[in-house]
Amino acid sequence: MNDNASERPVESTVKHGNISTDGGHTNSDERYVVGLMAGTSLDGVDAACCRVVRESERPFGYDVTVESFVTTPYEDSIRERLVTLCDDDTGRIDEACRLNRALGLVCADAATEAIAAAGLDAAAVDAIASHGQTVWHIPDRERVDALDRSVRSTLQIGDGATIASETGIRTISDFRAADVAAGGHGAPLASFLDATLFAGEQARALQNIGGIGNCTFLPPNPDRDEIRAFDTGPGNMVIDAVVEILSDGERTYDEDGRQAARGTPSDELVDRMLDAPYFAEEPPKTTGRELFGHEYARDFIDAGRERGLSEADIVASATMLTARSIAQAYERFADPYPEEMLVSGGGAYNDTLLSYLRDELTCPVSPLDHGGIGPDNKEAALFALLGATRLDGVANTVPAATGADRPVVMGKVSQP
Structure with a gap:
């Protein structure tokens, strides 16, 4: 997470809205x-x-x-x-x-x-x-x-x-x-902002990659009931926990995806972990640390070591798990398939993860940048x-x- 605080002063000519004592509201533009x-x-x-x-x-x-x-x-x-x-x-x-x-x-x-x-x-x-x-x-x-x-x-x-x-x-x-x-x-709640700012003529996917990955599919000019959004599965959570465990707490994330870049993902390990029931469930669906937390990361590391993987290979495999789970979710549940993906969250700064996403998806992948609203x-x-x-x-x-x-x-x- 980066500090992107603007230095530009803002004139405070604000029409204030207030909550009344009976719970009503006065509107403000x-x-x-x-x-x-x-x-x-x-x-x-x-x-x-x-x-x-x-x-x-x-x-x-x-x-x-x-x-x-x-x-x-x-x-x-x-x-x-x-x-x-x-x-x-x-x-x-x-x-x-x-x-x-x-x-x-x-x-x-x-x-x-x-x-x-x-x-x-x-x-x-x-x-x-x-x-x-x-x-x-x-x-x-x-x-x-x-x-x-x-x-x-x-x-x-x-x-x-x-x-x-x-x-x-x-x-x-x-x-x-x-x-x-x-x-x-x-x-997920991000779909309300996604539709507010990004609905238009194109079919778009807004993919947030925080601890958990969540997506919003916006068909062209959607009504509220045409928007689809759900948690795709782990975002940075498994990657971060794997790095933290392997480094005995010295690092809590893979900065810019550098350790993953030194390794080779194991398709066998990734595909085995993608057999978890969550990935096949139909939306709406959500998940969290209860499923993809440190216990999951420890199991992931053990499975990697059983296959003779190096630490870099294990981190690369955790990174591919995120990318492939997103790509498979799009193949299964996006209708229509998006013409572009805009990525937010900390995962937008993981160069290796973005590279894997571009390999796994069939639409352009770009970090979010819209009117001062970006990945962070x-x-x-x-x-x-x-x-x-x-x-x-x-x-x-x-x-x-x-x-x-x-x-x-x-x-x-x-x-x-």
């Missing part, structure tokens, strides 16, 4: 919202201070401009605690409670830094919109009571009330819960958009992507 994203890579918090404008001529009625972008890396101790918390053998409820509050403070600091980098003060910002840190995700329905009711569930921590109190700015958080309550997975800041910008739509009372989900029964307005508001 222009807002400044700070979007916060903490991804499954567990490496820190991205903060994008964005100008969000209502534009009726755009496909979904909004435009988004990133005015500043900053990254606040987690301290090593916080990251280690999160890794422990996200393991079902070591996670503890008391630690989840402590980290919920601690991450709220980290998020508040990130938002404050992004506001300053945009040349604004707190009074000019309408809201902070925070995704929080996912610590557990259960996409399959589970029976919960004697009435045979079944539910999905997902949990993000990083207390919104703490962010609001620390910054003095109303904060919108816990976005995924409303979609889950409507029967959805609560993910796209997901933070997404939450700025989701925050603005929450204030406007506009449904901000794509049920065809999440599997929900209906579109809903996501986000819970905490006042300072």
